[in-house]
Amino acid sequence: MRHPEFLQAILERRSYRGRYADAPVPREDLRAILEAGLAAPSGCNKQTTSLIAVDEPALLSDLKALLGAPSCATAPTIICVLTRPIIAYGDRTYFVQDYAAAIENMLLAIRALGYESCWYEGRVTDGDIGDRMAKRLGVPDGYRLVCALPVGVAAEAPAAPKKKPFAERAWFNGFGAKE
Amino acid sequence: MRHPEFLQAILERRSYRGRYADAPVPREDLRAILEAGLAAPSGCNKQTTSLIAVDEPALLSDLKALLGAPSCATAPTIICVLTRPIIAYGDRTYFVQDYAAAIENMLLAIRALGYESCWYEGRVTDGDIGDRMAKRLGVPDGYRLVCALPVGVAAEAPAAPKKKPFAERAWFNGFGAKE
Numbered sequence: 001m002r003h004p005e006f007l008q009a010i011l012e013r014r015s016y017r018g019r020y021a022d023a024p025v026p027r028e029d030l031r032a033i034l035e036a037g038l039a040a041p042s043g044c045n046k047q048t049t050s051l052i053a054v055d056e057p058a059l060l061s062d063l064k065a066l067l068g069a070p071s072c073a074t075a076p077t078i079i080c081v082l083t084r085p086i087i088a089y090g091d092r093t094y095f096v097q098d099y100a101a102a103i104e105n106m107l108l109a110i111r112a113l114g115y116e117s118c119w120y121e122g123r124v125t126d127g128d129i130g131d132r133m134a135k136r137l138g139v140p141d142g143y144r145l146v147c148a149l150p151v152g153v154a155a156e157a158p159a160a161p162k163k164k165p166f167a168e169r170a171w172f173n174g175f176g177a178k179e
Numbered sequence: 180m181r182h183p184e185f186l187q188a189i190l191e192r193r194s195y196r197g198r199y200a201d202a203p204v205p206r207e208d209l210r211a212i213l214e215a216g217l218a219a220p221s222g223c224n225k226q227t228t229s230l231i232a233v234d235e236p237a238l239l240s241d242l243k244a245l246l247g248a249p250s251c252a253t254a255p256t257i258i259c260v261l262t263r264p265i266i267a268y269g270d271r272t273y274f275v276q277d278y279a280a281a282i283e284n285m286l287l288a289i290r291a292l293g294y295e296s297c298w299y300e301g302r303v304t305d306g307d308i309g310d311r312m313a314k315r316l317g318v319p320d321g322y323r324l325v326c327a328l329p330v331g332v333a334a335e336a337p338a339a340p341k342k343k344p345f346a347e348r349a350w351f352n353g354f355g356a357k358e
Contacts, residue, residue: 006185006291010215010284027351034349036189038342040283041298045340051349052356059352082354092301100279104219105189108287112185119220122271138354161224163217170213170230172206173238175261175317177231 009112016116017071018156025055025077025151029113033079033151036109040101043094049102050082052137053151059136066132067148069123075150079106080133082143103147110151116158120148188291193339195295196250199331204234204256208292212258212330215288219280222273228281229261231316232330238315245311246327248302254329258285259312261322282326289330295337299327 030053037051054060055077063080064072072078081103083095103119110117124130125146134145171177209232216230233239234256242257251257260282262274282298289296303309304325313324350356
């Protein structure tokens with residue numbers, strides 16, 4: 001394999017819900033994470049995803065109060081993911097796929113740079129929390145805030161969720177085929 | 180930065196629509212690509228995404244005939260992405276986010292291993308092509324075939340799409356904020 005360490009990083013990514021250490025995330029790293037997000041593909045290259053990284057203390061504090069997630073409370077940075085829910089062609093939309101791919105790129109970049117994160121979407125979009133966060137950030141009409149990613153150095157040992165074995169989810173040349 | 184080559188691989192990924200070289204993709208590499216896909220997060224850890232890698236010549240030929248995409252015609256392998264469109268909790272579903280994150284992981288693994296690919300979704304799901312591919316692969320009810328990823332060595336120079344500059348899509352501490 002040409003890049004085994006790359007594949008290893010993909011395999012080692014997991015959601016972190018513990019406390020974050022009292023250590024800032026340098027702007028250089030944050031910018032690299034945002035660039036990774038923007039590098040994701042998008043349906044018909046519509047580039048429907050936009051990002052806001054928040055590290056300004058007062059703003060961060062307001063967003064954390066809105067989010068109300070204990071595992072975001074100690075994060076030194078939160079990245080907010082915005083989407084424009086527009087048509088790609090005909091009646092088809094791909095904005096969900098677009099922002100999901102961007103989020104996954106960022107989760108991988110966050111890990112590659114030595115930080116942890118977790119994909120918060122339901123908490124943001126089930127009610128009006130995302131709309132209130134968007135208002136606080138000056139997000140104009142036409143954009144929807146759909147996800148928050150805390151970013152920081154872990155202060156606790158991360159835990160990996162239990163996953164089904166390969167043979168129950170992936171096959172060669174036919175559904176459920178034996179190798 | 181701890182893993183600059185990792186971030187570089189994310190930045191260099193792009194959709195490839197050219198011809199593929201007459202070179203197989205070893206099963207070891209294919210398996211690593213599938214494992215990368217399965218390693219993606221999923222809403223409430225529902226693991227809604229399943230994968231079928233196809234490299235058996237007769238089956239591959241049938242799938243290519245159904246797909247009808249010129250840029251898939253020369254690929255030595257096609258990975259088919261399946262989803263189970265189930266509820267995660269309440270009335271919320273995350274299966275689109277789940278398979279999009281899995282696809283992005285696979286696109287990155289494909290690049291890391293020296294291959295090219297392209298995310299074919301609309302062609303598969305706009306009409307009944309995905310359903311017919313699923314039937315050919317023995318996919319049972321409850322699963323939907325939503326994406327095809329050709330995998331192979333490029334025979335032509337890939338082209339990158341034009342993307343908006345960073346400052347039009349990402350900011351710090353507020354929508355459209357200057358750094």
